[in-house]
Structures are given as C-alpha cells and as structure tokens.
Amino acid sequence: LADSVLAALAPPFDVDGHRLVVSASIGVVEARVADTTPADVLKAADVTLYWAKADGRNRWARYDPERAAADLTRYTLSATLAAGIEREEFEVEYQPIVRLSDSGVVGIEALVRWNHPTLGRLGPDRFIEVAEETGAIVPLGRHVLREACTRAAGWNAAHPGADLFVSVNLAVRQAHDPALVSDVADVLAETGLPARLLQLELTESALLGPAGRPVDAISALAGLGIRIAVDDFGTGYSNLGYLPRLPLHSLKLAGVLVEGLRGPAAGAGRIVTSLIALAHSLGLTVTGEGVETTAQAAQLRAARCDLAQGWLYARSAPWSEVVVELDRPRS
Numbered sequence: 001l002a003d004s005v006l007a008a009l010a011p012p013f014d015v016d017g018h019r020l021v022v023s024a025s026i027g028v029v030e031a032r033v034a035d036t037t038p039a040d041v042l043k044a045a046d047v048t049l050y051w052a053k054a055d056g057r058n059r060w061a062r063y064d065p066e067r068a069a070a071d072l073t074r075y076t077l078s079a080t081l082a083a084g085i086e087r088e089e090f091e092v093e094y095q096p097i098v099r100l101s102d103s104g105v106v107g108i109e110a111l112v113r114w115n116h117p118t119l120g121r122l123g124p125d126r127f128i129e130v131a132e133e134t135g136a137i138v139p140l141g142r143h144v145l146r147e148a149c150t151r152a153a154g155w156n157a158a159h160p161g162a163d164l165f166v167s168v169n170l171a172v173r174q175a176h177d178p179a180l181v182s183d184v185a186d187v188l189a190e191t192g193l194p195a196r197l198l199q200l201e202l203t204e205s206a207l208l209g210p211a212g213r214p215v216d217a218i219s220a221l222a223g224l225g226i227r228i229a230v231d232d233f234g235t236g237y238s239n240l241g242y243l244p245r246l247p248l249h250s251l252k253l254a255g256v257l258v259e260g261l262r263g264p265a266a267g268a269g270r271i272v273t274s275l276i277a278l279a280h281s282l283g284l285t286v287t288g289e290g291v292e293t294t295a296q297a298a299q300l301r302a303a304r305c306d307l308a309q310g311w312l313y314a315r316s317a318p319w320s321e322v323v324v325e326l327d328r329p330r331s
C-alpha cells in the first residue's frame, strides 16, 4: 500500500502553468489493536515517519521497537548530559601506555565514563557522539582534561624525573572550538603540569578541517610544547600527504591493524611494519593500540614499534587503582 501511494504521487503534475513534483515519506506501524491505543500508534507512526525522512525521504519505513528504544536512549542521554557534567557524574579512568622493549609504563590515556543516574555506568561509545551533536563535548572535554592534568601533575611532582605523560582525547568539535588553545593553556597553568607531559589525541578528521586543511589550533598547541598524536591511525582513508604538514609527535596504530597481527597473515604484518617505518622516517613515535596477546606484542616489537597499550598490559581503571601500579617498585 505504501509503495502504491508513493508511486501515485511520483508523476509530476501541472498547476497554473507550473510543473510541480511532490514526494511523500511514510511511517508504517504494525500493531495488534488489542494491545495499543490510537495515541500509541500515532506516536509510533510519527517516529517512523521521521526515520523515512532521515533515510532520504520519498520512501517508507517500518516501525522497529528496538530502534525506537535506542532513539529514546539517545534522547535521554542528550537531555541529561549537561546536568550530568554539573553533578559530576563523569569519571575518568586511565590505561597505561608501555614501552615495548621492557613493558615499563611511560604514560597513561584518560578514558571517560558516565555514572548515569538511571542508565548505569556508560562507556564513551554510548555518549561521545551525542555529546558532539549537542556541543556538551566542550565542557565535558574540559572536565576530563583538567582531571587528567591534575592527576598527572600530582604524580609527577611526587616522582621527579619519572616524566609520566598523560594522553587526552579531543573530539572533532573540541578541535574547532575557538577557546581550545586558551582552555588548554589555562589548565596547564592551573595544574602545573609541564606541557611536554601532556599528549592530545586527535583522529585524522579532527586534525584536518572539512577542506582537508590542518586545523589552526594544532600548531598553536604544539607551539605550547604539547605532544600531538594521531589517534586510530590506519582506519581513515587519507593519502598520508598531510602527515609532514602537521606538527605531530606520534601515531597511534588503530586496534584493527594490531588485531590483524593475531594470526600468521604476513600481509597485515607488512602493512604495520611499513607504517611504522614511515612514521619513524617522519620522526614520529608509534604506539600500538589494543594489544591483547604476546604474539601481537612480539610482532610490534619486531616491527620496531615504540610503545603499546592494551589488555595484555592493563585495562583502564580508576586513578586510585592505577596509582597503586604506578607506585609499585619495578625490578
């Protein structure tokens, strides 16, 4: 029925000498009459109509309770984000970054979690995208940065010469925030963390603007002495041409590339080896992400990768737990 309605509307028609074209978007709801009220059906149809529009209009969509529930969750998340930041529901965990040569911890990556009042503890994959859409990522990111720098500054002050760096993720929207550079400079000044012990991780899409031009803030941040890392390197489709044009310090090899090192597949190994060689020729440090097995670590070491991060070494954990490991004397 929906198809025939769309087909009936498809041909152009003439009104007062003007050729007009209309299209329709249709939401189809199937429900048992006994279990639903007219208001429920209309509400569901309205949601479904919106999906048909979002999928490109001139089509019909069928109601899907799971998709509706996911939409509702997204809505709940976006509506409670700002208050959640105010109420300090966000917690930062830290995952050690180690030297491949001797597994010594050289840095920690800050990874945010949300203790949501009704939805429980949520990982960033559930809310970072929503926070980007609503703009809440800017205050949230500032909170994570301040927290991470405070921890790192305190620990380094108690361990002079240890030079533990802290690595903080920056979302696309943060990279384009005009206040980014002054915010970061303020946090460094407030917390007393030396700039060289802060690393900011950005994906290629955050480093390069829509037109493929390096984002201005990057050189300003690098100018402060902060390390800039390309996050999830190897998952984008860039032509690598941008690498020498950016003031980069390191590349983080995406987990999917490291995952390819699981078996004896020589092709994956060759790609990783060449990427590492390329990075080194540009003077960059390379961190392998998502290292889960000793075999992967061995292959990365053979490929001359510098640092590694992953469950093989440690999962992310609250600061109180990470600090116990950091303080444990090493043999």
Ligand code: C2E
Pocket (backbone or CB within 6 Å): 095, 110, 111, 112, 123, 124, 125, 128, 141, 144, 169, 170, 171, 231, 232, 255, 289, 290, 291, 292, 309, 310, 311, 312, 315, 316
């Ligand atoms: P990412 O930056 O690539 O962070 C690494 C993710 O891989 C983390 O997931 C980490 O827990 C996970 N991971 C670490 N080791 C392993 C391993 O051996 N195996 C596997 N399978 N996974 C491992 P998490 O914490 O869920 O973070 C997901 C993403 O959320 C991050 O990916 C990052 O892009 C984003 N994110 C996290 N915290 C922040 C933040 O404060 N700000 C922004 N903008 N993004 C954040």
Ligand code: CA
Pocket (backbone or CB within 6 Å): 109, 169, 201, 231
């Ligand atoms: Ca990261």
Ligand code: CA
Pocket (backbone or CB within 6 Å): 231, 232, 252, 254, 255, 289
């Ligand atoms: Ca990553």
